[in-house]
Amino acid sequence: MAGKVMHAVQFDGYGGGAAGLKHVEVPVPAPKKDEVLLKLEARSLNPVDWKIQKGMLRPLLPSKFPYIPASDIAGEVVEVGSGVKNFKAGDKVVAMLSHTTGGGLAEFAVAKESFTVNRPAEVSAAEAAGLLVAGLTAHQALTQAAGIKLDGSGKPTNILITAASGGVGHYAVQLAKLGNTHVTATCGARNIEFVKSLGADEVLDYKTPDGASLKSPSGRKYDAIIHCATGIPWSTFEPYLSEHGKVIDITPSPRAMFTFAVKKITFSKKQLVPLLLTAKRENLEFLVGLVKEGKLKTVVDSKHPLSKAEDAWAKSMDGHATGKVIVEP
Numbered sequence: 588m589a590g591k592v593m594h595a596v597q598f599d600g601y602g603g604g605a606a607g608l609k610h611v612e613v614p615v616p617a618p619k620k621d622e623v624l625l626k627l628e629a630r631s632l633n634p635v636d637w638k639i640q641k642g643m644l645r646p647l648l649p650s651k652f653p654y655i656p657a658s659d660i661a662g663e664v665v666e667v668g669s670g671v672k673n674f675k676a677g678d679k680v681v682a683m684l685s686h687t688t689g690g691g692l693a694e695f696a697v698a699k700e701s702f703t704v705n706r707p708a709e710v711s712a713a714e715a716a717g718l719l720v721a722g723l724t725a726h727q728a729l730t731q732a733a734g735i736k737l738d739g740s741g742k743p744t745n746i747l748i749t750a751a752s753g754g755v756g757h758y759a760v761q762l763a764k765l766g767n768t769h770v771t772a773t774c775g776a777r778n779i780e781f782v783k784s785l786g787a788d789e790v791l792d793y794k795t796p797d798g799a800s801l802k803s804p805s806g807r808k809y810d811a812i813i814h815c816a817t818g819i820p821w822s823t824f825e826p827y828l829s830e831h832g833k834v835i836d837i838t839p840s841p842r843a844m845f846t847f848a849v850k851k852i853t854f855s856k857k858q859l860v861p862l863l864l865t866a867k868r869e870n871l872e873f874l875v876g877l878v879k880e881g882k883l884k885t886v887v888d889s890k891h892p893l894s895k896a897e898d899a900w901a902k903s904m905d906g907h908a909t910g911k912v913i914v915e916p
């Protein structure tokens with residue numbers, strides 16, 4: 588592909604939202620020794636993509652402008668680096684790009700072999716692309732932070748999942764129900780039946796007083812809260828946590844970080860656990876396997892062509908996606 592150009596969508600400064608995205612022609616990237624070049628069939632967007640554009644992760648991200656956003660990709664291998672052992676042209680794969688380099692909103696992207704996984708025929712490109720940041724975060728929160736065994740062998744555990752209709756939340760509900768759990772979930776009124784269909788045992792409308800209180804309708808105390816929403820203070824969670832209950836906060840505010848520190852240094856039994864995704868290839872393989880077996884599904888909010896990537900961007904920024912926002916060729 589040397590010397591060829593491709594269509595890509597990038598931004599060249601902070602801010603601007605969907606209107607700040609620019610459609611450009613850039614060279615097709617060449618795979619380094621340990622990389623594969625993919626022709627992309629789907630990408631999924633995550634809030635972190637537009638948070639990078641907003642400057643919320645500066646000075647770390649992006650490493651430079653112009654920046655082609657999106658990390659979650661699925662496609663077909665078209666070229667491999669000289670050191671690549673496990674993939675060849677024609678393989679269908681799913682891969683995660685580093686947020687430092689980005690590169691997903693383009694026709695082609697190079698991915699590290701170490702974070703590329705085979706995609707079986709039963710798993711569509713869109714289903715696979717959705718799994719990356721959102722699915723891996725839900726998996727990490729439940730297994731590593733909350734200690735849930737997804738083979739159902741653990742002790743009975745009561746879980747609350749906030750924003751259960753979103754990208755992370757909809758995977759979290761399904762994964763939690765593979766464990767020995769009772770799941771209470773929050774979402775908006777329009778998504779109550781949807782979240783129940785994912786397996787939640789009881790669902791609260793977050794815009795009602797009962798929902799805002801987070802009180803379990805069946806009177807349960809929560810052993811773990813997978814907190815995928817924002818803006819809920821510790822004082823709201825605290826009364827409904829079990830004796831050793833944990834709030835696993837995937838978007839911790841400065842105030843939440845303060846609570847985390849206070850709970851830690853006072854040896855509080857109830858803890859706040861800030862969580863940052865550490866993406867692991869074996870966990871992605873596990874999730875792809877669950878989708879193949881029909882035990883986990885990616886719910887697609889909407890699909891947009893790359894030529895209309897700004898619509899997908901606006902949809903994600905709006906904060907009301909049900910499942911994943913997908914960008915196709």
Ligand SMILES: NC(=O)c1ccc[n+]([C@@H]2O[C@H](COP(=O)([O-])OP(=O)(O)OC[C@H]3O[C@@H](n4cnc5c(N)ncnc54)[C@H](OP(=O)(O)O)[C@@H]3O)[C@@H](O)[C@H]2O)c1
Pocket residue numbers: 633634635720721724749750751752753754755756773774775776778793815816817836837838862863864903906907908909910
């Ligand atoms: N720490 C990490 O490594 C990590 C990884 C992934 C994501 N995150 C963060 O986690 C958050 C969630 O990500 P996401 O991809 O799931 O977002 P998302 O897909 O954009 O979430 C949208 C959904 O959240 C629902 N929602 C919003 N506020 C709510 C509330 N107060 N109560 C209940 N539901 C609410 C919305 O429902 P309505 O439309 O009905 O309002 C919508 O369905 C983001 O802040 C993201 O940056 C962090």
